[in-house]
Amino acid sequence: MSKEAILNKLSDAVVAGKPAMAKEGAEEALAQKVDPLEAINNGLVKGMSIVGDQYAARQVYLPQVLMSAKTMYTGLDILLPAIPKASMANMKKCATAVVEGDVHDIGKNIVKTMLTASGFVVIDWGKDVPITKIVGDAKSEKLDALALSTLMTPTMDGMKAAVDGLKESGYRKSVKVCIGGAPTSPEFAKEIGADHRDANAQDCATWLKGVL
Amino acid sequence: MADMTHIERVMAGLTGEKGDRLPVYPIACGVNRKLIGNGITYREWAHDPKMYAQGFIEGQKKYNYDLCVGLMDLSVMAGDLGAHVRMDEQNTPFVDVPIINNPEDYEKLQVPDVKKGRSAVLIEGTKLYCDYLKDKVITAGFVEGPLLALTQTAGAERVFMDMFTNPSAVHKALETMTAFDVELTKGFGTTGCAGLCWDYLWGNYSCLGDAEYEEFEGCKKYAMGLNELTLKEGMAVAIHNCADLPHLDTQITKFKASIYSMAYYPLIPGSMSAAEVIAGGYTDKCLVGGNLDPQLFIRASVEKITQMTKDLCQEVKTALCKRGLDSPKYCIASGCEVPPDINTKIENIQAMVETGKKYGVMN
Numbered sequence: 227m228s229k230e231a232i233l234n235k236l237s238d239a240v241v242a243g244k245p246a247m248a249k250e251g252a253e254e255a256l257a258q259k260v261d262p263l264e265a266i267n268n269g270l271v272k273g274m275s276i277v278g279d280q281y282a283a284r285q286v287y288l289p290q291v292l293m294s295a296k297t298m299y300t301g302l303d304i305l306l307p308a309i310p311k312a313s314m315a316n317m318k319k320c321a322t323a324v325v326e327g328d329v330h331d332i333g334k335n336i337v338k339t340m341l342t343a344s345g346f347v348v349i350d351w352g353k354d355v356p357i358t359k360i361v362g363d364a365k366s367e368k369l370d371a372l373a374l375s376t377l378m379t380p381t382m383d384g385m386k387a388a389v390d391g392l393k394e395s396g397y398r399k400s401v402k403v404c405i406g407g408a409p410t411s412p413e414f415a416k417e418i419g420a421d422h423r424d425a426n427a428q429d430c431a432t433w434l435k436g437v438l
Numbered sequence: 439m440a441d442m443t444h445i446e447r448v449m450a451g452l453t454g455e456k457g458d459r460l461p462v463y464p465i466a467c468g469v470n471r472k473l474i475g476n477g478i479t480y481r482e483w484a485h486d487p488k489m490y491a492q493g494f495i496e497g498q499k500k501y502n503y504d505l506c507v508g509l510m511d512l513s514v515m516a517g518d519l520g521a522h523v524r525m526d527e528q529n530t531p532f533v534d535v536p537i538i539n540n541p542e543d544y545e546k547l548q549v550p551d552v553k554k555g556r557s558a559v560l561i562e563g564t565k566l567y568c569d570y571l572k573d574k575v576i577t578a579g580f581v582e583g584p585l586l587a588l589t590q591t592a593g594a595e596r597v598f599m600d601m602f603t604n605p606s607a608v609h610k611a612l613e614t615m616t617a618f619d620v621e622l623t624k625g626f627g628t629t630g631c632a633g634l635c636w637d638y639l640w641g642n643y644s645c646l647g648d649a650e651y652e653e654f655e656g657c658k659k660y661a662m663g664l665n666e667l668t669l670k671e672g673m674a675v676a677i678h679n680c681a682d683l684p685h686l687d688t689q690i691t692k693f694k695a696s697i698y699s700m701a702y703y704p705l706i707p708g709s710m711s712a713a714e715v716i717a718g719g720y721t722d723k724c725l726v727g728g729n730l731d732p733q734l735f736i737r738a739s740v741e742k743i744t745q746m747t748k749d750l751c752q753e754v755k756t757a758l759c760k761r762g763l764d765s766p767k768y769c770i771a772s773g774c775e776v777p778p779d780i781n782t783k784i785e786n787i788q789a790m791v792e793t794g795k796k797y798g799v800m801n
Contacts, residue, residue: 243602288645289602292595327526329534332595354534379736379777380529408682409733412705425682425705 229260236269236301241276243293245300252304262308267345270301274343278428288332295339302342318438320346320371323360324353325384330377333407336427337373344431346371357384361391364401371402371434374420379409386418393419402437404430444504444575450766451725452674452696457766460754460798461504463727464735464787465678465699465771468511468530468778470497479527480778484510487559491566498571501791506571507635507676507699508564509580509775510556515618516590518555519547528780538592541604544611547591552621561622565629578633578676578697579626584615584664585640585655591615598645601654608654616660620667627671633697634668635676636661641689642681643708648688656688665693680774682706686720695724701773702729712750712768716757727769730790735776740789747790751797758800770794 227235232255239247248270255265277294280286322338324331331353342348349367351359364372372392374385385405392398403420406427415423421437424430442450442458450457471483473496483489494506513533517523522535538544552558564579571577582590588611589597600608626634638661641651655661665675676697677689683706690698698720703709710718712729720726730750734743747770754768772790776782 284643284647287643287647287650289598289650292599293602296599329532330594332598335595378530378532379733380526380779408703411731411733414733414737425703 227254227258229258232258232260233265233269233272236265237273237276239301240270240273240294240297243290243297245297248297248301249304252301255305256308262305263313266302266305270298270305271343271345274298274339278340278343282428291336291339292332295335298339298343314347317345317347318370318434319349319367320373320434321349321351321360321364321367321369322373322375323351323355324375325360325381325388326354326356327381327384328376328378329353330407331375333377333427334373334375337375337406337430340427340431341373341434344435346431346434357387357391360388361395364392365395365397369401370438371404373404373406373430375405376407377409382409382414385410385420389419402434404434406430447766448504448576448725448769451769454763454765454767456764457800459795459800460751460766461725461769462791462794462798463503463505463507463769463771464501464730464776464790465507465509465774466497466501466776466787467493467507467509469735469776469782469787470494471778472784473497473500480529480531481525481527484525484531484556485559487562487566490559490563491570494567495570498575501787503791504575505578505769506567506575507578507580508560508567508631509635509678510560512582512586512590512637514556514560515582515587515615515622518550518557519591519618521591530778533590536591536593536596538596538611541600541607544592544600544607547611547614549614549618549621552618552625557622557625561625561629564626564631568630572630572632576633577631578635579629579631579673580635580637580678581619581622581626583636583638583640583655584612584619584660586637587615587618588612589640601650605653612654612660616664619664623664623667623671627673631673633674633676634671635678635697635699636664636668637678638689639679639681641679641685643683643685644681648685651685651688656685656692661693682709686710686715686718690720690723697725697727697769699727699771700729702731712754713757716754716761716763716768719761721758721761721763721767725767725769727771729773730771732772732774732777735772735782735786735790736779738786740783740785743786744789744793747793748797751794755798755800764800766798766800770798
C-alpha cells in the first residue's frame with residue numbers, strides 16, 4: 227500500500243468512526259516505515275479536522291464525533307510510541323480535567339480531542355479531579371496550558387481554587403488557563419483570573435495555538 | 439385591566455386570551471428547602487415527601503409567583519435503577535457510578551417499583567403540594583424523559599457511542615426507561631397536578647440531529663407516546679429543555695407542548711433569545727418560559743438581576759407586540775433551575791419575582 231493510501235485510510239477511518247480500520251492503518255503505516263508524525267498529522271488529525279468541520283456545520287452530531295475521537299485515539303495509541311522523543315520536544319503540553327465534585331465529561335473529552343487534533347500533547351486527568359492534583363501536576367508536568375471544565379454550579383468554585391493554587395505555587399504565569407462548561411462565562415473567567423473561556427472546543431484549540 | 443389571579447394569568451397565556459401581565463416563575467425548587475428552616479439539608483429534602491412538598495409551599499408563600507413545578511433533580515430515576523448517587527448535603531446530587539459497563543448491561547435494566555425510592559418521594563410530595571396549592575397556582579410534576587434517564591444511568595458518552603455501534607442495545611434500554619416513565623406518569627396522574635413537565639434535554643442540535651433525536655427519543659414509542667399518556671392521565675404536557683440549541687420544531691410543534699421552558703446562551707451562535715423565539719412563532723403555539731441565567735441567582739447583585747429581569751420583560755413585551763400578541767404568552771423565568779446551592783441568594787429570587795411583576799405589566 228502506498229503512503230498516500232495509508233494516510234487516506236487513517237483519515238477515512240476517523241471520518242467513518244471505525245477504530246478497527248484505524249488500528250489496521252496505523253500498523254500498516256509503521257510496517258511501511260511511514261513517519262508516525264506524518265501519519266498522525268496527515269491521516270488521523272486530517273480526518274478529525276474534517277469531522278470537526280462537519281460537526282460545526284451540523285452535518286454530523288455527537289455520536290459520530292465521539293466515535294471519530296475514539297477512532298483517532300485508537301490510531302494514536304499505536305503511532306505515538308513510535309515518535310522519537312526529540313520530535314515531540316517542541317510540542318506544547320496541555321492537560322484537561324473536570325474539576326473535583328463533577329463527573330460530566332463529554333465537553334472535556336471533545337476539548338481533549340480537538341487539542342490533540344491541533345497538535346498539542348494532551349494529558350487527560352479525567353473527571354472529579356482534586357484541585358491539589360491540578361495545581362501540583364501542572365507544575366511537575368511543566369504544562370503550557372490547562373483546560374478546566376464543569377457543568378455544575380457548585381463546582382465552579384473549584385476552578386477559582388485551581389487558579390489561586392497555581393498563583394500560590396508560582397506557576398500561574400507559566401501556564402495558560404482555559405475554562406469551559408455551561409455555567410461558566412467570560413465574566414466568570416475574568417473574575418477568577420483564568421485566561422480564557424470558550425463555548426466551542428475547536429475555537430478553544432485555535433485560541434490556545436494563537437497564544438502559545 | 440384588573441389584576442388577575444395566578445391561575446387566570448397563566449390560563450390566559452395558555453389560551454391566547456388577554457392578560458394583565460407576564461407570568462413570573464423562577465424555577466426555584468431545591469433552594470426553597472432553606473425556607474423551611476431548621477437547616478434542612480438537600481438530602482433530607484429529597485428523601486421526605488413532606489419536606490419536599492413543604493419547600494414548594496413555603497416558596498409560594500414567600501415569593502407568590504404564578505406557577506409551581508416540582509423539579510427534584512436528574513438523578514432520581516438513575517438512583518432508583520441502582521446507579522450510585524453522590525448525595526451532597528447542600529447541593530444538586532448526581533450519578534457518580536453508572537451501572538452500564540458493557541452492551542449486555544442495557545438488557546439487565548428493570549423497571550423499579552415507583553412506590554419506593556425517590557420516585558415515591560417525588561409522587562407523594564407532588565400530591566402534597568398540589569393539594570395545598572392547586573387553588574392558588576397551576577401546578578406541575580416533573581419527570582426525566584427516557585433518553586435523559588438512560589444517559590444519567592449509563593453515562594452520556596457511552597450511550598452516544600452505543601447509538602452508533604450498538605443501537606439495538608440502546609433501544610432495548612430505552613424501552614425499559616419508557617416503561618419506567620409510564621409508571622411514573624400514571625403515578626403523577628393521581629397527584630392532582632395540572633401538568634407534567636418532561637425534561638427532554640437531548641433534543642439539542644449540539645448533540646443530536648433531527649434523525650437521531652427522532653430515532654432515540656422523539657418517536658411514538660418513546661416521547662410521543664409518553665406525551666399522549668400524559669394527556670390521557672389528565673395532565674397538560676409541559677417540556678423543559680435547558681440545552682443551548684433545542685429542537686423547538688419537534689418539542690413545541692410536533693409534541694404539542696402547552697408550556698415550554700428554555701434557556702438562552704448568548705455566546706453560542708444559534709441560541710435563540712426570547713425575542714427570536716417569539717418572532718419565530720413559538721409563542722403562537724404554547725406558553726414559553728425563560729430565560730434568565732441561573733448563575734445570576736448566585737453571583738449577581740440584586741441590582742444586576744433586577745436590571746436583567748427588567749430588560750427581559752421589555753424584550754418580551756416588545757416582541758409580543760411586534761408579533762401582534764396581547765396575551766401573556768411568555769413567562770419570565772430562569773432558563774434552568776435556580777441553583778439549590780447553599781450560596782444562592784434568596785434576595786435575588788425575591789428581586790427577580792418583584793421586578794417581573796412590576797415590569798411585566800402589559801398595556
